[in-house]
Amino acid sequence: MARNRGIAVRLATWILAGVAVIFTVVFAYSYVISRNIILRNVETNAENLASSTVNRIDSVMKAVEKVPKNLAIFLEDFPYQYGDILRQIRAVVEKNPEIYGATIAFEPYAYSMNIRNFAPYFYKNRGELSFTYIPYEYFSWDWYQIPKELNAPAWSEPYFDEGAGQTMMATFSVPFYRATSGEKRLAGIVTADISLDWLQEMIGSIRIAQTGYGFLISKNGTFVTHPKSSLVMNETLFTVAEERGDGAMREVGRCMVRGESGFVLFPSLHTGKQCWMWYSPLPSNQWSLGVLFPKDELMADIHSLNQTIVWLSLAGFVLLLIMIFWISGSITRPLRALSRAARQMATGDLEIPIPDVKTRDEVGTLAGSFNSMKNSLKQYISDLKETTAAKERIESELKIAHDIQMSILPKIFPPFPDRTEFDVLAFMKPAKEVGGDLYDFFFMDEENFCFVIGDVSGKGVPASLFMAVTKTLVKTKATQGLFAENVMDRVNQDLSLDNESMMFVTLFFGILNTVTGEVVYSNAGHNPPFLLSAAGTITPLQPTGGIALGVAEECVYRSRKITMQKGDALFLYTDGVTEAMDEREELFSEGRLMQDLAPLSGKSLKEIISGIMGNVERFSEGVPQADDITMMVIRYFGDKGTNSI
Amino acid sequence: MSVRRLLLAALMAVLISPISGEAEELKNVVFIPQWVPQAQFAGYYFAQEKGIYRKHGLDVTILSGGPQSPSLDLLKEGKADFATLWLSTGVQARAQGLKFLNIAQVVRRSALMLVAKKSRGILTPWDMNGKKVGLWGEIFQIQPKAFFKRYDLDVKIVPQSFSVNLFLRDGVDVASAMWYNEYHTILSAGFDPEELTTFLFHEHGLNFPEEGIYVSEDRFNQDPEMCRAFVRASVEGWVAAFASPEEALDIVMRNLKREYIPATRVHQRWMLQRMADLILTGEPKGIETKLLARDYYRVATNLHSGGLIETIPEFASFYKDCTDDGAK
Numbered sequence: 008m009a010r011n012r013g014i015a016v017r018l019a020t021w022i023l024a025g026v027a028v029i030f031t032v033v034f035a036y037s038y039v040i041s042r043n044i045i046l047r048n049v050e051t052n053a054e055n056l057a058s059s060t061v062n063r064i065d066s067v068m069k070a071v072e073k074v075p076k077n078l079a080i081f082l083e084d085f086p087y088q089y090g091d092i093l094r095q096i097r098a099v100v101e102k103n104p105e106i107y108g109a110t111i112a113f114e115p116y117a118y119s120m121n122i123r124n125f126a127p128y129f130y131k132n133r134g135e136l137s138f139t140y141i142p143y144e145y146f147s148w149d150w151y152q153i154p155k156e157l158n159a160p161a162w163s164e165p166y167f168d169e170g171a172g173q174t175m176m177a178t179f180s181v182p183f184y185r186a187t188s189g190e191k192r193l194a195g196i197v198t199a200d201i202s203l204d205w206l207q208e209m210i211g212s213i214r215i216a217q218t219g220y221g222f223l224i225s226k227n228g229t230f231v232t233h234p235k236s237s238l239v240m241n242e243t244l245f246t247v248a249e250e251r252g253d254g255a256m257r258e259v260g261r262c263m264v265r266g267e268s269g270f271v272l273f274p275s276l277h278t279g280k281q282c283w284m285w286y287s288p289l290p291s292n293q294w295s296l297g298v299l300f301p302k303d304e305l306m307a308d309i310h311s312l313n314q315t316i317v318w319l320s321l322a323g324f325v326l327l328l329i330m331i332f333w334i335s336g337s338i339t340r341p342l343r344a345l346s347r348a349a350r351q352m353a354t355g356d357l358e359i360p361i362p363d364v365k366t367r368d369e370v371g372t373l374a375g376s377f378n379s380m381k382n383s384l385k386q387y388i389s390d391l392k393e394t395t396a397a398k399e400r401i402e403s404e405l406k407i408a409h410d411i412q413m414s415i416l417p418k419i420f421p422p423f424p425d426r427t428e429f430d431v432l433a434f435m436k437p438a439k440e441v442g443g444d445l446y447d448f449f450f451m452d453e454e455n456f457c458f459v460i461g462d463v464s465g466k467g468v469p470a471s472l473f474m475a476v477t478k479t480l481v482k483t484k485a486t487q488g489l490f491a492e493n494v495m496d497r498v499n500q501d502l503s504l505d506n507e508s509m510m511f512v513t514l515f516f517g518i519l520n521t522v523t524g525e526v527v528y529s530n531a532g533h534n535p536p537f538l539l540s541a542a543g544t545i546t547p548l549q550p551t552g553g554i555a556l557g558v559a560e561e562c563v564y565r566s567r568k569i570t571m572q573k574g575d576a577l578f579l580y581t582d583g584v585t586e587a588m589d590e591r592e593e594l595f596s597e598g599r600l601m602q603d604l605a606p607l608s609g610k611s612l613k614e615i616i617s618g619i620m621g622n623v624e625r626f627s628e629g630v631p632q633a634d635d636i637t638m639m640v641i642r643y644f645g646d647k648g649t650n651s652i
Numbered sequence: 653m654s655v656r657r658l659l660l661a662a663l664m665a666v667l668i669s670p671i672s673g674e675a676e677e678l679k680n681v682v683f684i685p686q687w688v689p690q691a692q693f694a695g696y697y698f699a700q701e702k703g704i705y706r707k708h709g710l711d712v713t714i715l716s717g718g719p720q721s722p723s724l725d726l727l728k729e730g731k732a733d734f735a736t737l738w739l740s741t742g743v744q745a746r747a748q749g750l751k752f753l754n755i756a757q758v759v760r761r762s763a764l765m766l767v768a769k770k771s772r773g774i775l776t777p778w779d780m781n782g783k784k785v786g787l788w789g790e791i792f793q794i795q796p797k798a799f800f801k802r803y804d805l806d807v808k809i810v811p812q813s814f815s816v817n818l819f820l821r822d823g824v825d826v827a828s829a830m831w832y833n834e835y836h837t838i839l840s841a842g843f844d845p846e847e848l849t850t851f852l853f854h855e856h857g858l859n860f861p862e863e864g865i866y867v868s869e870d871r872f873n874q875d876p877e878m879c880r881a882f883v884r885a886s887v888e889g890w891v892a893a894f895a896s897p898e899e900a901l902d903i904v905m906r907n908l909k910r911e912y913i914p915a916t917r918v919h920q921r922w923m924l925q926r927m928a929d930l931i932l933t934g935e936p937k938g939i940e941t942k943l944l945a946r947d948y949y950r951v952a953t954n955l956h957s958g959g960l961i962e963t964i965p966e967f968a969s970f971y972k973d974c975t976d977d978g979a980k
């Protein structure tokens with residue numbers, strides 16, 4: 008179960024993480040792009056709204072500006088009488104519905120040498136045309152002083168006119184000049200007052216989304232219109248910024264009063280919401296209009312879209328999660344069943360049914376493979392059982408064969424305890440399998456002692472049978488009283504006969520005359536034995552030139568003769584001694600054997616054999632014995648010899 | 653009611669009781685500041701609102717000053733017992749034979765200044781040479797004219813109205829301003845202090861103390877103790893107003909609203925902070941209302957040389973020290 012969760016969780020983690028990354032990237036990209044599109048649209052809309060509003064306002068302002076400008080031109084170019092002036096002012100107020108009041112204010116004594124202040128003023132008083140002379144020293148009032156000092160027409164800051172019932176007004180003033188004694192000098196200022204109620208209405212009617220609005224500030228930053236009426240004519244954008252500690256707002260305000268246009272983030276002073284604001288100046292008087300687009304309201308659609316997307320994605324995630332668990336479950340369920348079956352099989356139960364997987368995918372294939380593996384295993388195990396039984400039988404038979412083989416070699420030492428002229432000792436260490444080494448000794452008659460050592464080619468049962476045959480043949484022939492070479496001839500002939508399996512045996516055959524110490528021997532391709540003289544020299548016996556027995560029927564064997572002195576010994580061996588290998592596959596070799604024999608030559612037979620055996624075992628330590636090791640030693644004592652085994 | 657509140661109430665009762673005991677003995681006095689009830693006079697309104705005058709045995713009525721009701725006129729007509737006047741106005745009145753006494757020089761540092769735009773190339777006094785400078789009426793012209801003389805400047809004087817619009821529109825290069833008022837109006841039209849060059853007259857050796865409290869000699873002789881009480885209470889009012897400026901601003905804003913005077917709180921806050929700078933000149937930082945003879949003579953001689961007064965009144969006849977020191 009834990010493994011199942013492992014796969015499902017791993018799948019879910021990686022797939023969902025991948026999907027989440029892809030989704031986030033797509034979502035973020037789409038959000039940024041759509042946000043930018045909206046922002047661009049808002050900017051365009053805001054700019055359009057602002058510029059259309061500015062144009063509407065400015066067309067009125069421009070129209071108003073024309074009236075006093077024309078009057079100023081008239082005053083500069085034409086001589087005028089008192090009546091003309093009053094008529095002109097009256098006409099201006101009467102014929103221009105936007106104009107609330109107008110005056111022509113003269114410089115001190117400019118109208119008449121006797122009159123210091125002369126400023127006849129027509130104005131609308133509750134719809135009725137009224138007239139007065141401006142009663143105060145107007146020369147240092149803004150509406151008079153600013154155009155005078157600037158030598159240019161100018162709009163005043165907005166102001167509340169108490170006489171007109173607390174309406175907000177602004178005055179446009181135009182200086183006019185007259186040439187006296189060739190010098191152009193300021194003669195006075197023509198003004199037109201307009202009520203700004205329409206401005207408040209026009210800008211007040213701007214509604215953007217739910218809470219967006221427009222506002223107007225004067226050249227000094229004073230609020231001319233704003234939905235929050237407590238700001239109007241009371242605060243400037245800069246006092247609000249100071250109150251809020253908002254340096255950014257102050258900077259925007261500075262841009263606005265400088266007559267710049269722009270698109271900025273700006274808080275709604277009405278709701279506190281963050282808005283996008285476009286601001287642009289009124290060309291006529293440098294007042295600045297701002298239109299605010301509440302960010303959250305304009306982004307509401309995209310936000311709700313995003314919300315929907317997020318919810319859909321979450322639902323998709325859940326669905327994906329369920330699908331992943333379902334798919335991984337459908338994969339791991341048969342896997343789990345297979346794993347259970349495998350565990351069961353591991354305990355040796357091959358009868359367990361393999362779960363039936365119907366899918367044709369890898370898991371189905373796996374189940375099929377698993378099933379055939381089980382069947383193969385079953386088959387193999389049953390085969391193995393049979394094979395093992397057969398092998399055991401063969402092994403036991405081989406063991407018996409081996410036992411028989413060993414039993415036909417003389418094993419009782421000393422074999423002839425009553426004969427003191429010589430002594431003989433033989434030793435054989437068979438290799439694992441049934442080997443082909445043989446040795447034998449027996450008396451032909453009272454004086455002549457036969458001894459033989461040989462090695463059959465190959466191993467196993469055939470070799471041992473061949474060896475048994477050879478041994479029997481040698482003994483049979485030898486006891487017929489033949490010469491040594493004749494024994495060999497005969498044995499060779501018999502072995503070569505019908506030898507289809509082409510087996511052969513190397514054989515050393517010798518006859519010791521126990522009275523004289525004379526040894527007649529014939530060697531059929533066997534390792535030449537060593538003569539260990541009583542004096543300590545070691546000499547290999549001269550070869551007799553015969554090849555292994557069983558190879559060629561017509562082969563003729565010869566013999567040689569040596570005489571052993573008292574104390575001399577013959578050391579016979581098979582190639583299991585000299586061809587024993589060490590770990591580097593180096594042979595024990597005849598040279599080493601001779602070397603090792605030297606210090607042993609005077610020792611007892613048992614010491615000689617165990618000494619050489621010990622050396623061979625040390626030499627080939629760790630390397631399994633490949634061939635039978637057989638040694639035989641015969642020492643001649645003569646008639647006075649003593650058995651020293 | 654918590655134990656603490658009970659204790660507080662008990663303590664208040666003990667403190668208030670002698671005053672409430674003397675309630676019928678409160679002296680009715682009328683006071684008029686020389687301008688509308690803005691933060692320039694926050695201390696007096698605070699003293700009135702918070703019962704500080706009553707604590708000092710006075711029931712004070714504060715009239716609203718301004719262009720329509722100059723404080724000097726009301727003092728002259730006997731419609732007010734106490735009035736604030738600029739020192740120069742006070743000296744001028746005395747020189748004209750009006751028997752008014754200065755009993756406390758509350759504002760000992762001049763707030764009058766000239767402001768110019770760096771963009772118009774005015775960085776030092778000498779840069780004003782040949783430029784158009786807006787100046788208010790005669791009392792406000794003494795310091796600037798002395799300033800021009802000191803720096804040997806030839807400027808074109810343009811009469812300045814109550815607004816700074818002419819300056820903002822570049823109709824003049826230099827404008828007169830009160831540090832606590834018009835200067836902030838200029839800042840509130842979007843100019844940064846770094847864009848402006850300012851010349852505060854008190855930094856140019858032309859420190860003319862401004863508001864002081866005046867009373868007629870007769871009234872003073874009638875009840876000098878009352879005059880001392882008024883001065884003490886007014887000073888206490890100022891100290892209290894500076895200690896809780898937002899509360900003082902609440903009072904100021906309420907009064908301005910009652911008078912239908914458009915006002916913004918940030919402007920009044922600026923004004924109150926500057927008044928603190930101007931008034932808290934004592935050592936250690938506190939209010940010192942003593943008029944110094946050297947300040948007096950600096951103003952008087954300048955008025956005299958400017959032709960605004962013919963004789964310089966005696967300092968001793970002009971000033972009555974109503975501080976605790978002076979009472980001894």
